[in-house]
Amino acid sequence: MKEPLQTYVNKTKEFWGSRTRNQKFSLIGLPILLIIILSVIVATATKTTLVPLYSNLTPSETGTIKENLDARAIKSEIADGGTTIKVPEQSVDTLKVELAAEGIPNSGNIDYSFFSQNAGIGMTENEFNVLKLDAMQSELANLMKGIDGINDAKVMINLPKQGIFVSDEAETATASIVLNTKPGYQFKEQQIQALYHLVSKSVPNLPTDNIVITNQNFEYFDINNHENFSASSQFAAQHEIKKEIERDVQRQVQTMLGTLMGQDKVVATVTADIDFTQENREENLIEPVDEDNMEGIAISAQKLTETFTGNADQAGGIPQGEDTSDALGSSYLEGNNANGDYERIEETINNEVNRIRKEIVESPYKIRDLGIQVMVEPPVADNPNSLPQERINDISQILGTIVRTSIDKGTLDEELTNEAIQDKIVVSVQPFNGKVEFTDDQPSSLPWWIYLIGAILLIIIAILIFLFIRARKPVVEEEEYIKVEESYPLPDVNVEKETESTVRMKQLEKMAKDKPEDFAKLLRTWITED
Numbered sequence: 001m002k003e004p005l006q007t008y009v010n011k012t013k014e015f016w017g018s019r020t021r022n023q024k025f026s027l028i029g030l031p032i033l034l035i036i037i038l039s040v041i042v043a044t045a046t047k048t049t050l051v052p053l054y055s056n057l058t059p060s061e062t063g064t065i066k067e068n069l070d071a072r073a074i075k076s077e078i079a080d081g082g083t084t085i086k087v088p089e090q091s092v093d094t095l096k097v098e099l100a101a102e103g104i105p106n107s108g109n110i111d112y113s114f115f116s117q118n119a120g121i122g123m124t125e126n127e128f129n130v131l132k133l134d135a136m137q138s139e140l141a142n143l144m145k146g147i148d149g150i151n152d153a154k155v156m157i158n159l160p161k162q163g164i165f166v167s168d169e170a171e172t173a174t175a176s177i178v179l180n181t182k183p184g185y186q187f188k189e190q191q192i193q194a195l196y197h198l199v200s201k202s203v204p205n206l207p208t209d210n211i212v213i214t215n216q217n218f219e220y221f222d223i224n225n226h227e228n229f230s231a232s233s234q235f236a237a238q239h240e241i242k243k244e245i246e247r248d249v250q251r252q253v254q255t256m257l258g259t260l261m262g263q264d265k266v267v268a269t270v271t272a273d274i275d276f277t278q279e280n281r282e283e284n285l286i287e288p289v290d291e292d293n294m295e296g297i298a299i300s301a302q303k304l305t306e307t308f309t310g311n312a313d314q315a316g317g318i319p320q321g322e323d324t325s326d327a328l329g330s331s332y333l334e335g336n337n338a339n340g341d342y343e344r345i346e347e348t349i350n351n352e353v354n355r356i357r358k359e360i361v362e363s364p365y366k367i368r369d370l371g372i373q374v375m376v377e378p379p380v381a382d383n384p385n386s387l388p389q390e391r392i393n394d395i396s397q398i399l400g401t402i403v404r405t406s407i408d409k410g411t412l413d414e415e416l417t418n419e420a421i422q423d424k425i426v427v428s429v430q431p432f433n434g435k436v437e438f439t440d441d442q443p444s445s446l447p448w449w450i451y452l453i454g455a456i457l458l459i460i461i462a463i464l465i466f467l468f469i470r471a472r473k474p475v476v477e478e479e480e481y482i483k484v485e486e487s488y489p490l491p492d493v494n495v496e497k498e499t500e501s502t503v504r505m506k507q508l509e510k511m512a513k514d515k516p517e518d519f520a521k522l523l524r525t526w527i528t529e530d
Contacts, residue, residue: 064104158175253270309342
């Protein structure tokens with residue numbers, strides 16, 4: 001038994017002693033590295049990932065859930081100052097269903113389900129009113145918790161006492177609400193209105209004016225009443241239009257001058273005066289077709305001419321049936337003979353004119369005035385003279401063109417002159433001492449130590465591979481040498497080269513051993529011949 005073991009030990013020692021230092025390092029390092037890699041993989045694969053089961057819990061709720069999980073022997077962890085409890089990721093859905101079946105978490109607040117679970121005889125009216133008010137406040141808080149941006153809510157409602165008589169005027173209720181909002185969350189106007197209407201419609205006789213909503217930072221959420229809602233909306237719309245116009249002009253100036261001087265060499269600001277007066281009017285105009293002669297187009301004409309020439313009938317005598325004398329005692333006289341000419345001309349022309357009806361709706365806004373202020377840093381920051389005056393004049397001319405084409409000419413009482421335009425432009429050349437410089441370094445999404453560990457592992461693997469190849473190379477060369485030696489055997493240097501005399505000598509020696517008689521006869525023959 002000892003001999004095979006000793007033989008194995010000797011072979012092992014012989015094998016280890018015949019290895020080089022690099023080969024020994026490779027034989028030890030590779031298994032160790034393999035064990036480390038397998039350990040990391042196993043640890044990563046078997047690592048338990050904890051995810052939140054419930055968040056925004058009260059201390060009592062957290063304690064109840066923690067006690068239940070410990071009784072189930074489920075690993076859990078409390079985070080976020082006791083408001084969040086974490087469990088293994090694969091158990092989240094199952095635990096939510098099982099805990100919900102047990103009524104966990106239980107905040108301790110009374111909701112409307114309390115009445116169905118504890119309905120009975122013996123509750124006084126005052127106790128019922130208190131429980132009803134508490135249930136109403138809890139239900140409203142739960143409704144608000146489901147709104148995006150709200151973590152928790154506390155509701156306090158004050159209900160007025162009902163009058164004894166029907167004729168008594170009903171008083172209005174009031175409500176105070178404190179919201180625990182998410183950090184940095186911005187509520188829209190529609191969301192604030194929804195909160196006010198949610199509370200107003202949930203509590204009897206509670207107008208929105210009697211509701212106060214604030215958050216944990218004492219920031220109030222006010223609702224716009226119907227009286228000032230339209231006015232504030234109109235002001236916000238006009239203010240937004242003004243900002244948009246100023247932003248568009250500023251972007252245009254910044255882009256143009258930034259291309260000319262460099263993006264970090266120009267700063268531009270724009271101020272605009274907007275006229276939001278909107279006019280709706282109707283115009284009924286009648287204009288001649290031929291404005292030079294102030295005439296229209298003749299569509300019909302009529303001309304009548306009457307003439308008379310000759311003697312007329314003689315007038316005179318007494319009219320039939322009349323007295324020969326009038327009241328004054330005068331009498332009728334006979335007329336004299338009459339000759340004469342008569343001519344009458346009548347001409348009628350109907351002209352058509354332009355009848356124009358216009359319904360005009362003026363633009364909802366007009367740019368009444370515009371001011372542009374530009375600060376330019378010279379090419380050499382400390383030397384204002386490095387920017388020539390010709391370049392400054394070009395900038396002023398560019399800005400003047402923008403001002404001239406942007407201002408509505410209908411809002412001006414006088415013509416916009418070059419001097420008036422220059423009064424609306426300011427070009428300042430000076431160094432930028434408050435310039436903010438940004439670095440191009442982008443923050444890595446992974447911690448730096450992960451990259452460091454990865455680099456070290458890659459270096460170790462590369463070194464081991466290099467040492468293994470280097471240790472393997474002499475063995476391969478030795479094996480190749482042995483194969484070559486076997487395929488091409490070398491001649492023995494101790495073997496003498498055979499000649500004709502040596503061959504004969506060997507034949508005679510062999511004959512003397514095998515056939516001594518024949519060898520003796522051969523010797524006699526050689527002797528007789530001599």
